[in-house]
Amino acid sequence: MSDPHVIVNGQPRPISGLPVHTSALDLVRGLGLTGAKEGCAEGECGACAVLVLRPEGDASRWTPVNACLVPAAALDGQEVVTAEGLGSPAHLHPVQSELAVRGGSQCGYCTPGFVCSMAAEYYRPDRDEGFDVHALSGNLCRCTGYRPIRDAADALGVPPADDVLAQRQQRPAPPPATTRIDGFARPADLAEALELLGRHPDATVVAGATDLGVEANLRGRRPSYVIAIDRLPELREVSTDGTIEIGAALTLSEAEAALAGAVPLLDEVWPQFASPLIRNGATIGGNLATASPIGDLPPVLLALDASVVLVSAEGECEVPLADYFTGYRETVRRPGELVRSVRIPRPLAGLVAFHKVAKRRYDDISSVAVGFALDVVDGSVVRARIGLGGIAATPVRALATEAALEGRPWRSETVEAAAEVMRGEGTPIDDQRASGAYRSAMLGNALRRLWVERSTRSAGEVQR
């Protein structure tokens, strides 16, 4: 086993001896690479974005992540490229060149992060000519107003055949290292992970570290021992034959790609879940393990009647998600247990929708999130599952609303009555995101909107 190191812009850089809370951002800046910046230290602004080479089938893909959240130790053996690695002032990368000549930088502080997010989209293997501007939704610019950045993105062609980074994607990414640094371990398989967890009961388990990173940066959390599970093969399996099963350690981006549209309701969630920079790190397992009442996945998974597979040294057990959450950021998961996967039963409901209410259209935390999964047969609601976020200490099912819908005809009178019931669901509070009164109003209106958008032609243009 080689000494722990990260390959930064092609150069192996040792990481032994760094404190465990050293982030990838600390690492590259400590190397004198000034491009990646700390703008917010919580994965909201993207000024720290760097590219990490990740597996993509038999090949690989340059994947942008927030370096401020990723522990440097988690990148042991991996390849990282920063803005400096893409080009130099004398030899600008096409992304850099387009941004520079079109006025895409003013103060320049956010720019290297934009460059990395843009480069990732530029190199996306399945990209044709177009540029998906949502690739940049995790990067904030305070100066330009974004128009020149959009124009720079639109002006990009495809990488030339001799592009070194494009060529690199045709070969596999480095395999995960079996890292052992003081206070940090990356086990090779599930058995080893459970064994480590048994020996370190206080260990913090991380995948993308999008939660721990924030806790470490903003609240000074310093875990005594960190176990990285994001590359455990047993936690990365996906099955869509029969019951749908999604490995807990897949990033949301990977899960989206692996499901390939098999769960339409989830496809409504992905683009509204944080930003690509976060979705490239955050996992389904992490979202369920942290059990935030305002996470965007639980309402949808509740609507889908999903269950959680927990695994420990004693074996596996399956818990319906509706029984999983026990309190504010508390679940039935015991010490020593890992979330292995999420199961979604078939058949999937026919009428599904995800409604997220927030201050900002993209990359914001929900004030209210609603997942709908209804089966309407011969004009009647035969089954209704509605998951809610943001209106109680845990994600909850809208049981009273479900009851007000089931067995009734799917028409406006039913919807109106059920919407009034739904308005009373949960115990929404006033906070900086929204008032309790607004949250309640949004609950009722979510159902009204579902009716209008899915049942009539007279709806207003749907806001996208």
Next chain:
Amino acid sequence: MSVGAALPHESAALHVTGHALYTDDLVQRTRDVLHAHPVCSPHAHARVTRLDPAAALEVDGVVRVLTGGDVPGVNDAGVKHDEPLFPDEVMFVGHAVCWVLGETLEAARLGAAAVEVDYEALPSIIALTEAIEAGSFQGGRPVVSRGDTVSGLAGAAHVFSGTTEMAGQEHFYLETHAALALVDESGQVFVQSSTQHPSETQEIVAHVLGLHDHEVTVQCLRMGGGFGGKEMQPHGFAAVAALGAALTGRPVRVRLSRAQDMTMTGKRHGFHAQWRVGFGDDGRLQALEATLTSDGGWSLDLSEPVLARALCHVDNAYWIPHVLLHGRVARTHKTSQTAFRGFGGPQGMLVVEDILGRSAPLLGIDPIDLRRRNFYVEGQTTPYGQPVRHPGRIVAAWDRVLATGQVARRRDEVAAFNATHPHARRGLALTPVKFGISFNFTAFNQAGALVHVYKDGSVLINHGGTEMGQGLHTKMLQVAATTLGVPLERVRLAPTRTDKVPNTSATAASSGADLNGGAVKHACEQVLARLVELDAGRGLPWEELVREAYFSRVQLWAAGFYRTEGIHWDSTAMQGHPFKYFAYGVAATEVEVDGFTGAYFTRRVDIVHDVGDSLSPLVDLGQVEGGFVQGAGWLTLEDLRWDESDGPGRGRLTTQSASTYKLPSFGELPAELHVAFLEHAHEDGVVHGSKAVGEPPLMLALSVREALRQAAAAFGPAGTSVDLPSPATPEAVYWAVERARASGADHVVRGTPGIVPERPDPAAPLLHPRSEQASRTPAEG
């Protein structure tokens, strides 16, 4: 010609490759740096009864704790002497009582947590309305008055009164405050600071250290955004770094985390306004009385000049014969609110645009017509006595937006959409901008530059302005190259330093290019005149001429100086001619509001903006677009929330992070955005006929707010007047929609007396800055 060419930012290639250096990037290049971490008050208002750093010194890696007792000079970080650097009485949550220096930031952080501080909690005032009720004010209370509002209102066909409140705004420059100080090889204190005002940073560092200004040099490489937030706020952080360096002999770095920056530093002022307005039957404004109260936070900072500019912009582009405007700065236990792009102008303009937006339906006049009818015409003066030059440009820009934006056709389309969509409404609104250019305070309107021509013909320029992304350095390079008649590549610009150009004004008030451009041009012209004389018509190539000049003992460098002519201001009387000129602009914005949630998006924006003859069109376009989006953020999305409860978190900023305070992101970029510069807009007497552009476009975003108001109103019956909070978040718009559906207009009182704005207190202090008193001759009294 270089001036007028659409060039990218001079540092663009450095920006995109990560090679552009900012203050905190220098830490890696500096040996033995100590890191500073503050100990912050958890109380909004309290007396410090005990401060014991002993436990911090036990923490591994902690080197020293800086306290008030360490200050050799004056323990103050402001220019008003009301901002103790190490306070005995904390005035807001996050107020730093001392700073811990450590070998690592981690050590300093842990040390700060170990410092023992006892507080005696004191009563606090958090909300602006609380301060008004309690009579908690600070500083002068200026009055702008013209005519007789009592008779003006008495003669008006329609009198309305109401109140308007607007929130502040966090700057959220991507680069937080940073300073790196060391004592250099010659014994001078050298401070690298992310500051818009290096000279004032230098002065504060000097007075804290008990040194003269010439013993302190401040350099600003570039800033990762400033927006006014680094005009006055950097001084204390630079002083802490410098004090630490002076005491330890080692370089000291201060860099705030985002949470610290948001918790500790000032923001745009929120304002409260009471107003009473009179209109004629034709919709023409007859009289306006208003009392504007700004939320100054705990200290004065720049609150008085911000208030003065607010009062000078309540008229925006409109002629109001009778005016009585009265301003106050509230003292609250929050961060000391400060400069922010527009500097009170946006808040002043919001008041009149709010009045017009709420009044138009009550008058039965279309808002586009109502605004246009009230534009200034030639020969009219502002309430503070300055003639409005080129008012025809407002009309020209307005008509061009109407035409190129196809507003007439689109208004029909909006009406048709609204008639056929029960759950969504669109609104299309135009608003004008008239923004005064120059510092209100006349003395600040001066600048210096230093231009060196070396024997090889290369040119090095220094000037007093700082680069924060606005493209000032790009413009200065263009001015120098054009004036000297050399290619742009021959000119290099060196970082802003107080030992190159002294006594500079802040890079603020949109004035950077006007002032420093004048100074650079002046310096270049001096060198050029000497070279032209030497050339004597021979037409020698530049390099040859320069070489000959050296051997002929002709001076190849010059100091340039510029002061704005023709301006004067009496801040006590609030009368004069404070502005060199006005920058004009017009925006038309179309929005769509979802009736289920109040969520909205901007469908299209058309802007015509007056930048004079643009020095640098790509830079100016960036300022217009960026300013517009930033203004839209202030008015719609950015939502500062303070804990106003009586609980233990009282006074805490609850939106002190990027996850809770939302800036515009890609999704807020209007689907269509068309920006054009006003044609035939040469401005005499300004460098190359250009106009300042930094601040004015921000106020174009008032059109977004008015469009939202109209869209919300369209959910109600015709003639519905909507009171829209600011920021108009989706929730705020939702409740406005609900009120419109109920067609309530109780937010406006009709007729006299109505809500009478609080009258100016004759005994209240007027604006009377010390600096102005000192500069006043006895004859002026």
